[in-house]
Amino acid sequence: MNKSKKCSISIGPIHPALKEPIQIEVLVEGERVKDASFSLGHVHRGIEWMGLRRNPIQIIYLAERVCGICNISHPLAFCIAVENAANIRVPERAEYLRTIYAELERIHSHLLFLGVAAHELGFDSILHYIWLIREKVLDVIEYLTGNRITKAVLMIGGVRRDISKKQIPKIKEMLAYYKKAYEKLCEILLDDPTIKLRTRDIGVLSKEEALKLCAVGPTARASGVKKDTRQDFPYAAYADLDVEAITPDVLLGEIRGDVFDRIIVRLLEIKQSLELIEKCIKELPEGPTLYEPVLQKLLVDLKKVDNEGIALVEAPRGELIHYLRMQNSETLFAWKIRAPTYANMHTIVPMLKDSELADVPIIVASIDPCLSCANRAVLADKEAIIAQEKIHELCVKKTLKIKERLKRWEHV
């Protein structure tokens, strides 16, 4: 074989390693990656555009469906943005409850990531073990909110469901369970030689690169950037809780910015979340949970707002921004989401350079990409960008076509 022959391999949009629609093109020479690029936009649902045709309370439902995993972070960011625009003061108890829900979500999301990372390494035993212990937090979420995933607990000006005194023991039991599980996880992830072989010094992102590419969340923290929205711009009850950005040197004593560090940061954040929940339960103040229980009245109030709102939320993957503009109308004038993956995606290019082909999946997975959040426009040809209206039109056409076909089948 000609040794200098370079060959382009595309990973995704459909690939067993990455279940999400992203295309990564790597230029390989043998097994070594010489260059890498990625393209987004393989799924686009026009959520922001749909949102502009609904009133703010209906949008909460939509915001929850931006991403299946961050289904607290998105509506939370949206609610905070509306509250900022309309100068709504959220009751203190509701702020604490929001914090609890958000931290529960972080635990489940990080456990999900650890399992996925193990799967990318081919270590399916750990995948199954971690996802087994992840069931516990999902059970507790279901117990508190009535649903495992889309929880529908947030409302503009508070939360829709209170946590009663009777429910506290179950949460405490979960905390105890995870404290034990955390020890076990540490043992598995820190001591296993094959995991170290596959993740140490792989996909290194230097602190300078992380700052230059505006990385957010655990990806930035693993490279030593002490950056956490909960610490820098506290929202909900975080200002009371003394959150500190976690970097891997807490546990390992050094920062290398590799895949292993990104795994360890998430592991440490699980522990941090457990402590935050514990604190929240202890300091949970009494009082109402909603600013305005009568939703009709709330809507009328919101109609009078002429202001813009912006919210920063630390989603499990990093800083999430919702911007919106309200202009004396039932619907919003503008709504823009900047998901954390959108900021993090660019970091994979320096990480992938000079890695090996076998490392590509774990490197890409190590930023925990969530593309349902990040996709903003769809590219049909290389040039033509299809805008939301066009997508809507195409969707209607397709639905009609399917209806037509179904009718024909019915006759048969």
Place this chain on the structure above:
Amino acid sequence: MFNILHVAAHSIFIITLALLLSLLFNGLERKLIARMQARIGPPIIQPFLDIKKLFIKENIVPANSIKWLFNAMPLVALASALLLFLYMPFAGMPPLLQAHGDLILVLYLFIIPPLALAIGAFASASPYASIGAQREIVLMMSYEFVLSVVVIAFAWLLSFSHAGAYAFSFDTLTAYPIWNLVDGIGKLGVALLLVSALAVFPAKVAKLPADISEAKTEIAEGVLVEYSGRNLALLLMAQAVQALAFASLIVALFFPWNISAFLALPSIFALIADFIFFLVKTFAIMFASLILVSAATARLKVDQAARIYIYYVFLLALFGLAFIGLDRLLVM
């Protein structure tokens, strides 16, 4: 004439039995790994169902491929894997074609299925498959060293202790179990050889941590990526058969005893007892070096795996050889 017919009928029987057993072991392996991962796992007959379904499915041949090569290689892989059982002691019986082949032939036959798989992958013209095939070849070159050291050690020892016997024939190996020929430090040497042979097992049958040529999450099943339908069924069978064959090779080399030798049993019961004992032995080998290992490791990269085989496992085997040599020196 009668003899040829007899041999043909016997070999068909052996091949069918080997095929069924290897698929059954494959099912057991999947079930056990699932239980270790706290899953329920597929039913034990799942490999049979898979193969049955694959035979019904469409056989897609990529447009850019070299079609005859692409289609021929699965057959070659399965045929050579099955042929192995005619030259190796199987189910407690001596090899059927003992007079026509020996340990060297068996080792060469073992090389054919991975090689056929790699050639078929190259012929498919898929970049994923080509990378998988390159990995397969690199891995093969690294572990074959180890096996040759093991075989050389056996032949060397036998040529010392039983100068008249043909050292490479399975008859000799069965007649003089290696553990009886050495003592003390030599036994340690044989144990090291056993460990290194077991370490080769996962790479030989593309299981974790050495399923590098397939690597589902990296190159989408690599060498198998373009295979479907009948061809895929043949390749999966070839892999299962190879696993059983390698386990029986280790049994034949290191644990050649038959249980009937220790119990006074009528001949028919002796046959059954030997068969069951053989199953237990091969499954124990598979359990130790495939099931436990693949449930407890991550996938290695090809350079890491090659380094481990060329440096560590090879060194282990060499030490085994050296200990055996030392043992001979002490005896003399």
